[in-house]
Amino acid sequence: MHAIIPQPVWPAGVPKGAQLCYVIGVMATTTPNNTCLSTQQLNALRQALGKLYVLDKPEVLKTYECDACLLIKAPPDVVVLPRTVEEVATVVRLCNEWRIPFVPRGAGTGLSGGALPVDGGVLIGLNRMDRILEVDAVNRLAVVECGVVNAWLNREVKPAGLFYAPDPSSQTACTIGGNVAENAGGIHCLKYGVTTDHVLGLEVVTPEGDVVWLGGRHGAYRHVNWVNMFVGSEGTMGIATKAIVKLTPVPDSVKVFLAAFSQTAQATGAVSQIIASGLGPSALEFIDDFTAQAVDAAFHVGFPKGAEAVLLIELDGHPSEVAEKEVRLKAILETFEVSQLRFATNEAERLQLWQARKGAAAAYGRIMPAFYLHDCVIPRAELTHVLHIIKTVASDYEVLIGNVFHAGDGNLHPNILFDPADSAMMARVLEAGEVILKACLGVGGVLSGEHGIGLEKAHFMDQLFGPVELEVMKRLKRVFDPMGLANPAKIFPAGGGCGEGRHSNREAVKAGLPLKQLNADQGWV
Amino acid sequence: MIKQVVQQLVQALPEGLARVDADDFVWFGPTEAAALATLLQTAGQYPGLTLMPDLGQPIETDRRWSVLPVSWELLNEIVRLRADEYLITVQPGMTVGEMNRILAPHRQRLGTLYPSSRTLLSLIGQDLPCLTQGSVGSFRQQVTGIKALTGAGEPFKYGGEVVKNVTGYDMVALLVGSRHQYGLPVEVTLKTVPIPEMERRLVIDLQPVDETALPSTPALMSTFVDEIKNLQAELNTLKGIALFRLRASIGWKCLLDCGGWRNTVQPDMERLQAWVQALDARGPGLHELDCEASAFDHWLDKLDWQRPGQSYNLVLKVALPTAQAREFLVGFATADWFDAADCLWYPDAGVMYLRWRSPNYPYSAELETIVEWVEQHHDGLVTLAVRPVNIDLPDTLAQPKEPEAFERWRYRLRQLYDPNGLLGPPV
Structure with a gap:
């Protein structure tokens, strides 16, 4: 997929010679050498971490200018790659001393622009902190550094008959630290829960530079549940450097079913019925025809042709339990118009189905260079209604939308495909996205189920929360980060009052004006 | 003086919000969230007052004019039942029993298993572990949405009737387990679970013989603990388990909650019978299996040690990983202080309660030993489950040493979420 190349409009008052980057159509500036840090400050970082691990060359910084949400770009002033918690703490203390923001980053697979240093400052990449420190099979837990890739941990604990349950689609690349920051979910969180349900303890560098453990192997707390509060805070309350995570026994038996439906409403009706029956599947995924064909073309999994929707349904547990569930599942599906029902007959087929599901994003890349992915969650009973709206939106705005999502959770993932070079299409994509989000909020939904709010x-x-509600929520940031230096300008709309970045010329970034308004007012598209 | 302040407050409030009981003590009974907000906003103008949420039990130990009980008795309505979504939204004054009664016609109930008399308000304040935590998750995991008020009466919310959410900060985590120091809930959405086709709730009497003939030796403890571990591995439909001993009765007992489809539960029951018989054949005691649901409920209720109003006991909550908890049980089995304690262990929740009644409280030095063993050597945490009265506590318990950052954060939490100091002692 290609990066978006915005059309620059030179802003009034910005000195010529500054380089521009765009954040959702709002300009931010950096100094000509692409860093706002003084030579003395850069040297202090080099002294603390070693020359190799302080990156400030523009061509290198470009690697870090966006995450997997390609709508937004903001190159950091400098990137540091610490190896130890002490190094992370040193960098944070220096940032405190210099009053400059710092932003933690894992693998950069985030989908909401959460790891972008839009207020400038130091980007702290945790990728070198990638050791699995301990697997305690008796207590079913693991101690890992936060740069450990999700899939590595699963590979490590598999011989012990255990697995780490949160399994986002990016699990072969995303890190445990990133999962903690975004409270990542995945296909199997329908049964097993999201990241916050699997974190017992966290070693954290606080925004004020202290190193503390929240929780621990015991998973308990005194009066304040710091761990659950921290998970999902998107790096705005500090930087997690180590995690103690729960491990789950691999179920004795697993069976994945593929059910194809000639009509979307039949598939969503089946979802509601499966949930209402209390069957408790471990995964229940919806794939629309557009996505199924894209995936099939890329991965050759034999998704049926001509079906409007496909459900992937996984049952797990003791063999007798799975057998019982299978009987009941089939009885439910018989009441709907299922054009095809089959199941993975072996482990290889099962993995192929899930890999294909997780590879939907890559499959879209064969159709269009980029996509804008939403993550709203709605009551499951509203799936039919909202999918109909999405279909109408695709038609009205003349955009391609692929739906592949966690139906069992009501966690929609409409992927709006676009070509970054087509500015007219970009405008339609952004508007279509907004209409979909509003439709989700209108049925009692929320903005994000597992990707986080980030910048995007x-x-x-403020469409979900009133001003007072937002202000009360924002106070939590002030508890941990009174200086507002930890990943500023995230989660909350403009005028947040949490972050006091020193880059006055970047205040525009924090304005966070609605996309449509920006496009219209600032002539970006 | 404070009595006059309270009287001024009562006069400033809308009619009907303040009540006066037979002993002339003032309490409040808001009937809706707006009334509670008015109370918080108005009371905040009178320094020196504390509002104490009445958690469903009489407040017997702290009847002072400056501490004003707020009852949720009239905030106990069901807001919405979404049986198809397995969600129920209620006001927090509702009890577990009431919620389960509403859910029963839909073949549903709350996933977490608590005594029926517990109010939702108390569960939010205390974040209690429970028998079924291993299968359904912690109490926090059951809450999908919350509406609440800060100490200054400002409204806030998080989540709703959706089962997954990362939209902003987790405000539920701020409230659950915080003993209502940072806000008061007014509406809560909880997950529910289907009532299984077949369920068996059982009590195993592990040692029903005369205690003098069968002392709690480490070997015996080791056997029990290992046997429980084996049992957990063997039962496919096990939803919850607890091991406990009460000094008032004799011996260790085990509560088991099994549920599922008929043809999966029945084989488990046969396995359980065989396990009990095998244990009986090996051990000197008679091991009994009581399958009466009423017996199960009886014990579940008796084990509600963190119930408000029971502050005359010393109750420690010991959180330990499973292996270390087993080591604790085996290693301390012969200690006098352990022998004098009631003990309750939720292996799946990783939580053990130890309770002593006067005059058998352990010495301060013994408490110090427990804390040191658990916290410094075995990755655990010891907290006071209820506030004891007139007991000499070591500093490690009375004023536990925590990172300085925690103290700062707590201070700021109170400053920002309870600026008038109504919801707890002043910061």
């Missing part, structure tokens, strides 16, 4: 959805927060 921050300006929608």
